[in-house]
Amino acid sequence: MGDIILDVRDVSKTYMQGKIPVTALHDVTFSVEKGEFVAIMGPSGSGKSTLMGIVGCLEKPTAGAVIIDGVEVTSVSDRQLPRIRREKLGFVFQHYNLLNSLTALGNVDLAMRFSHVSRRERLERAETLLKKLGLGDRLNHRPTELSGGEQQRVSIARAMANWPAIILADEPTGEVDSKTRDAIVETFKLLRSRGQTIIVVTHDPDVAKNCDRVLRIVDGTIMDE
Amino acid sequence: MFDIIIRSVTQRKVRSGLTISGIALGIFALVVMGGMSENFNQTFENSMSLTSDKIRVFAESGMFGGGLTDDKVPDVKRVPGVKDAYGILLTTFDEDQMGMSGKQIFALPPEKSRIALKPVKLKAGRFLEPGDTYQVLVGTSIAGEYDLQIGSKLEIHDKNFTTVGILEYTGSFFDSTAAIPLETAQDIYDLEHSLSTIFAIPEEGIDADILAKRIELSVDGTSTLSPSELREQASQSLLIFSVITISSALLAAIIGGLSVMNTMLMSVTERTREFGILRAMGAETKDILLITLGEAALLGIIGGLAGIGTGSAAVYLLNLWLSGKGIILFAITPRLLVVALLFATVIGMLSGLYPAYRATKMSPMEALRYG
Incomplete structure (x- = not known):
């Protein structure tokens, strides 16, 4: 067994909808090894995105613990969370969430702005990443000038920028055609082959079949692996 | 971070332009009214220095x-x-x-x-x-x-x-x-x-x-006013004049400030998702504050400079026109310009405080789901 990079222990999340408590996650427990490519699948409303939010330190669980790269992130203060997000995590979103006013290079550069990386190094790193993802001739294009697949690759480069412990991708192929989907999956596989841990939330079985492992979540509970 | 702030201002040209105009109008009023007040102050100071050696004797x-x-x-x-x-x-x-x-x-x-x-x-x-x-x-x-x-x-x-x-x-x-x-x-x-x-x-x-x-x-049957007493009496009248002129100008500038607040609130709401992305990328509260307050301050500074420029030009032209009639009504002093610019910046930043607070209080998860 390899090193555990993510350990989710008995995580529950309950929201209040008015005065009625709604359980989004119930005693979720799983772990991910370093370098694994894991898919989380489940129907809409099953709690996948909530789980991603908790693992991504974007919200806190009601109960349980999340340990990322040896740090119990559920017990650190709110002030320390931005640093953990910067250093340990990279996000890939379904809608790419690129800033339209910035070029591809600028979007990747932005991710390093908050990490006190020098401007020169930021640009060098952004350029290298984009070139590795096949966007060497698209560096100075704005998102509106890029195809969906290219935009998603920019967002993957952005997620990679701070060399995170884990890349969290929420429906990264939800908006693209099958050819582009395959290209994105290939990109993830390439990253995995270099030791990058990737967790993908997806509806798409064709994405899931490329993963090392699939976690199925139904009604806030992990049903099987 | 400064480039992000500038980008945000230049990206929404019409809105930024209107907000800057609001501030500029307020500062224009401040410069013109303040210029009038400064002129009275200067005239008073010069008059005092020219007659300060004399005691005035009046009938009781x-x-x-x-x-x-x-x-x-x-x-x-x-x-x-x-x-x-x-x-x-x-x-x-x-x-x-x-x-x-x-x-x-x-x-x-x-x-x-x-x-x-x-x-x-x-x-x-x-x-x-x-x-x-x-x-x-x-x-x-x-x-x-x-x-x-x-x-x-x-x-x-x-x-x-x-x-x-x-x-x-x-x-x-x-x-x-x-x-x-x-x-x-x-x-x-x-x-x-x-x-x-x-x-x-x-x-x-x-x-x-x-x-x-x-x-x-x-x-x-006489009463007197020594130079120091005269100065004191005249200062009080001048103070009242200054308060009236400056407060009306301040009112105009505060209205300009409210337009900055309105713009910033719209900007923050529109950029909810952007702030969510920045938070996900590890931006800290201070980074979000810096971006929003910086934008508000920049709007204030540009508006202030525009107001000072147009105000000074108007005062120059009015003085030129009035000098033909033998009147000088306005005086633009360095302290007036410094106060006007500081005021524009502070009002911009103060107006940006609440929108900035709102931006920092957003949950990153909710911000990402927004829109």
Whole structure:
């Protein structure tokens, strides 16, 4: 067994909808090894995105613990969370969430702005990443000038920028055609082959079949692996 | 981070432009009104420095109550410590405008004109001299307005006076003064032996405040204003004037500030998702604060500079136009410009505080789901 990079222990999340408590996650427990490519699948409303939010330190669980790269992130203060997000995590979103006013290079550069990386190094790193993802001739294009697949690759480069412990991708192929989907999956596989841990939330079985492992979540509970 | 702020301002050109215009309008008002207030302050300071060596003696009933007559002048002069004294009659120049133009007739014994107007220098001609009757010595504003040269005629109270001297510009009330012989004034205004004020000049080394009290006690039916008392009284009137002008300008600037707040609230709401992305990428609360407050401050600074530019231009043009009429109404001082720019920046930032607070309080998860 390899090193555990993510350990989710008995995580529950309950929201209040008015005065009625709604359980989004119930005693979720799983772990991910370093370098694994894991898919989380489940129907809409099953709690996948909530789980991603908790693992991504974007919200806190009601109960349980999340340990990322040896740090119990559920017990650190709110002030320390931005640093953990910067250093340990990279996000890939379904809608790419690129800033339209910035070029591809600028979007990747932005991710390093908050990490006190020098401007020169930021640009060098952004350029290298984009070139590795096949966007060497698209560096100075704005998102509106890029195809969906290219935009998603920019967002993957952005997620990679701070060399995170884990890349969290929420429906990264939800908006693209099958050819582009395959290209994105290939990109993830390439990253995995270099030791990058990737967790993908997806509806798409064709994405899931490329993963090392699939976690199925139904009604806030992990049903099987 | 500065490039992100600039990008945000330039990206929404129309909205930024309108907000900047709002601030600029407020600062424009601040510069123009403040310029007027500064001019009054400067005129006051210059007038004070030109007359600060003299004690004013009035009738006990006050300056406009009448009752002060020629015969009090020798009494004042006799008070130990008084080097010289002379009576003057002050009245308005533009009777039809009820003195609203600020121009005044300053009637004094001709032989005292040199002392009374000291240290003001002559631009042309001469001071009044003994024997002068229908001769007039004018300040630059009056000379400019009536296009007076030496020898030009000037009508005062339906009588023609000959211009014998023009004073240099002083930035004080002397610029709007027409000095004529006292006896002529008493004659044409039908105010035989009447005086408005007696000016007493203290001997060297004599404390003006003590001497003022001594005159009051020695000469029956008089009250005095020492230079320091005069300064105090006039400062209070000036303060009221400044408060009225500046507060109306502040009101305009605050309205500009509200437009910044409105813009920033819209901007923050529109960029909810962007802030969510930044938070997901590890931006800290201080980064979000810096971006939003920086944007608000930048709008304030640009608006402030635009307001200062247009305000200064308007003041320059108004002064140019008014100088033809012999009036200088505005003074742009460095402190006014610094205050205007600081005010624009502070108002921009204060207006950005609440929107910035809202931006930092968003949950990153909710922000990412937004829109």
